[in-house]
Every structure is written in C-alpha cells, then in structure tokens.
Amino acid sequence: MSYATGEAAILALIQTCSGFDTTNTSQSKWKMLNSGRASGYVILRPGKFTVKALSMGIKEYTWVTMIQVWERYKNDGTAVASLISDIAAITATLEANRFLGLGSSVILRSRILEGSDILEMWTKGSGPQWLRQDITLEWAEEVAPIFVE
Numbered sequence: 688m689s690y691a692t693g694e695a696a697i698l699a700l701i702q703t704c705s706g707f708d709t710t711n712t713s714q715s716k717w718k719m720l721n722s723g724r725a726s727g728y729v730i731l732r733p734g735k736f737t738v739k740a741l742s743m744g745i746k747e748y749t750w751v752t753m754i755q756v757w758e759r760y761k762n763d764g765t766a767v768a769s770l771i772s773d774i775a776a777i778t779a780t781l782e783a784n785r786f787l788g789l790g791s792s793v794i795l796r797s798r799i800l801e802g803s804d805i806l807e808m809w810t811k812g813s814g815p816q817w818l819r820q821d822i823t824l825e826w827a828e829e830v831a832p833i834f835v836e
C-alpha cells in the first residue's frame with residue numbers, strides 16, 4: 688500500500704458524512720474554497736510519518752493525515768455551531784472505522800491524536816471569511832520492502 692491509498696480511503700469515509708461529497712472535499716486542493724458554494728469543506732493533506740523496523744524484512748510505517756475542516760463564516764455563533772457539528776460527524780465516522788475501510792490485513796490501526804483550536808481565517812482585513820479546525824489522524828501499516836540487491 689502507499690500513503691496515497693490510505694488518504695484516499697480517509698477521504699471516502701469523510702464523504703459518507705452528511706453534507707460532504709466529492710464537490711466539497713479534496714486532497715490538497717485549496718482553490719475549491721474560492722470557487723465553491725458549500726458552507727463546509729474538508730481538505731486532507733499529508734503530515735509527518737515515522738518508520739520502524741519490526742524485523743529485517745518488515746517495517747511499520749506510521750502516517751499522519753491532517754484533516755482541515757473549513758466553515759464559511761456568515762453569522763456569529765452559527766458558523767461555530769456548524770463547524771462543531773461537522774467535526775463531531777467526521778470524528779465519529781473515523782473512530783467507527785479504525786481500519787479506514789481497508790481491513791485489518793492492510794491497516795494496523797488508526798486513531799485521532801488531536802483536534803486544533805478553531806482558527807479564524809481572514810481575507811484582506813475585512814473580518815473572518817472562514818473558520819477552520821484541524822483533526823490529526825494517525826494510521827499505521829506494515830510493509831515488506833522488496834529488496835533489489
């Protein structure tokens with residue numbers, strides 16, 4: 688497997704949450720925030736990763752996927768409540784799918800490490816245009832490298 692396969696599986700899970708589909712979720716594509724009409728968006732991006740040798744022929748890759756949850760800022764209070772609701776739905780979905788929908792023979796485990804503070808995202812000094820909260824998701828897989836020498 689690869690990081691890209693795991694991130695695609697995470698995106699597919701998020702797209703099962705109410706209010707999210709292929710039109711307001713992406714992998715590292717932020718321009719959709721400028722052109723879309725949805726009130727909420729999710730953008731995934733790679734985070735750090737570690738590699739641990741389990742044996743001479745097996746390694747454990749532990750990946751981090753950063754899940755940015757964006758909410759268009761229109762009204763005081765309403766935007767925050769909507770963002771909190773989206774975060775709750777996404778975290779519940781991820782916690783219920785600890786193998787990311789790929790099965791335990793592919794994914795060893797996944798877990799939410801943390802959520803960030805809610806950030807106010809400003810545009811040209813006219814006040815907040817977006818609210819954003821990040822979810823840090825860690826997931827691991829075993830890999831048997833193919834040696835060429």
